[in-house]
Amino acid sequence: MKGISPIIAVVLLLMITISMVAFAYIWFTRITTGALNQSQSQQEALQQQTGKKIVIDNINGNLITLRNIGTYSVTKSEISVFVNGVVTTITSGCDTLDPQEVETCMLAVSCPTG
Incomplete structure (x- = not known):
């Protein structure tokens, strides 16, 4: 043992x-x-x-033309537009901006000229 x-x-x-x-x-x-x-x-x-980048191509009254220069799609909820320091909403258009896409959106407020 x-x-x-x-x-x-x-x-x-x-x-x-x-x-x-x-x-x-x-x-x-x-x-x-x-x-x-x-x-x-x-x-x-x-x-x-x-990779989400947009630029403003043109503004005419309450119409704003946006271009997606990034590599990812951008939705309307991700875009904030300020008119005279106040956030305004996008009322129509720009639901989804795919890369290299250009689209015109309508704002709730008109942008001042100049």
Whole structure:
């Protein structure tokens, strides 16, 4: 019986060591996967924000012509137009501006000339 006890102790120590290594591997894998997914989603959001660019081509009364010079589509809800420092709404047109698209929109307020 004296010869079996050290063998059992070694087997138990090996099992404990293997289970600790497996636990550490699984834990590190989950941590790195979570961090990778979070950084990818943040990078995609940043690319989309920087890829949405519009310019005003023309203003005539309450008609405004917009051009999407970015690489992503821009929806009407993402566009803010200020007339005399006050936000005005787009009443018609410009529902979605695709990249390189030009569209004329109608504002709720007329823009002053000059």
